[in-house]
Amino acid sequence: MDLTYRPRRLRRSSALRSMVRENGIKPSDFIYPLFVHEGNEVEEISAMPGAKRWTLDGLVAEVERAWSLGIRCVVLFPKVAEDLKSEDGAECFNEKGLIPRAISRLKKEVPDMTVMTDVALDPYSSDGHDGIVSSEGIVLNDETIELLCKQAVVQANAGADLIGPSDMMDGRVGAIREALDDEGFDHVGIISYTAKYASAYYGPFREALDSAPRLVADKPIPTNKTTYQMDPANAREAITEAQLDEQEGSDILMVKPGLAYLDIIFRLRQESQLPIAAYNVSGEYAMVKAAADKGWIDEKAVVLETLLSFKRAGADLILTYHACDAASWMQRG
Numbered sequence: 198m199d200l201t202y203r204p205r206r207l208r209r210s211s212a213l214r215s216m217v218r219e220n221g222i223k224p225s226d227f228i229y230p231l232f233v234h235e236g237n238e239v240e241e242i243s244a245m246p247g248a249k250r251w252t253l254d255g256l257v258a259e260v261e262r263a264w265s266l267g268i269r270c271v272v273l274f275p276k277v278a279e280d281l282k283s284e285d286g287a288e289c290f291n292e293k294g295l296i297p298r299a300i301s302r303l304k305k306e307v308p309d310m311t312v313m314t315d316v317a318l319d320p321y322s323s324d325g326h327d328g329i330v331s332s333e334g335i336v337l338n339d340e341t342i343e344l345l346c347k348q349a350v351v352q353a354n355a356g357a358d359l360i361g362p363s364d365m366m367d368g369r370v371g372a373i374r375e376a377l378d379d380e381g382f383d384h385v386g387i388i389s390y391t392a393k394y395a396s397a398y399y400g401p402f403r404e405a406l407d408s409a410p411r412l413v414a415d416k417p418i419p420t421n422k423t424t425y426q427m428d429p430a431n432a433r434e435a436i437t438e439a440q441l442d443e444q445e446g447s448d449i450l451m452v453k454p455g456l457a458y459l460d461i462i463f464r465l466r467q468e469s470q471l472p473i474a475a476y477n478v479s480g481e482y483a484m485v486k487a488a489a490d491k492g493w494i495d496e497k498a499v500v501l502e503t504l505l506s507f508k509r510a511g512a513d514l515i516l517t518y519h520a521c522d523a524a525s526w527m528q529r530g
């Protein structure tokens with residue numbers, strides 16, 4: 198054939214392919230989510246093989262391991278004891294609570310690791326919602342924000358570097374920014390869950406924390422989060438959320454979940470100059486683990502290809518439970 202263009206010319210050798218490769222992943226792109234609990238034993242999480250509920254000691258060792266693999270940021274999630282949960286989730290701003298203690302230990306023992314937190318009431322709420330649920334079953338916006346601001350300040354005071362509001366209340370980024378600044382934490386950043394969808398992919402995470410919406414006698418608790426998390430059918434609305442978060446002072450924007458929302462990552466990349474993070478969520482992790490366990494897919498290849506897809510879509514950072522595995526596979530080549 199008389200072809201002028203033969204794209205295969207640049208695919209002939211590994212050296213040529215590496216010369217024209219457009220995207221890549223490195224361990225410092227990852228943010229590693231970790232679960233902590235009060236117990237003395239490290240616990241397995243059945244829907245998330247390989248992820249654990251760490252003790253504080255176990256957490257420190259795992260974060261040291263992550264650091265040695267080149268990971269530079271972790272995000273912490275607490276499994277809160279049932280008797281500390283309440284309707285308003287007030288345990289979220291207890292200075293002596295599990296998360297503030299975990300942050301201070303990490304900042305003491307692995308001081309260079311960036312510590313990110315999650316701001317929302319759900320791990321602390323007896324109703325299992327990210328905000329306060331009224332007696333009529335409404336998730337209250339402005340009342341919730343007051344608590345989120347206190348939670349953020351307590352986390353910053355314990356040493357958090359990045360605050361991650363995951364609650365999807367309107368106006369929370371601006372309110373948290375102001376609360377942090379008022380308390381002298383103007384150096385602490387905000388990585389907002391900007392476009393967080395009401396997704397079925399969060400199932401394994403809610404099992405890990407036992408944080409799913411509950412049915413409580415005499416209270417009409419919504420069984421899902423659709424009045425505050427975004428409708429999976431919407432894309433333009435994500436741009437509105439991004440503009441608001443940017444105006445309100447977010448330093449990094451996040452899209453969540455990741456894989457079913459690569460178009461949203463791509464759109465936000467066109468709309469904003471801020472760094473963008475993708476959350477490769479628990480359900481995405483669980484599906485890969487289950488298929489790999491069955492021998493139906495090559496776990497390493499699928500994970501690395503998936504993580505690369507977030508970068509290709511335009512993400513700078515990737516929150517992923519695969520972080521340590523991926524970093525160690527990358528090290529070994």
Ligand code: PBG
Pocket residue numbers: 315317319327363364398399400401402403422477478479480
């Ligand atoms: C809580 C929160 C959730 C996740 C992160 N923060 C669950 C939810 O909104 O119900 C999900 C993370 C995952 O599935 O990996 N606000």
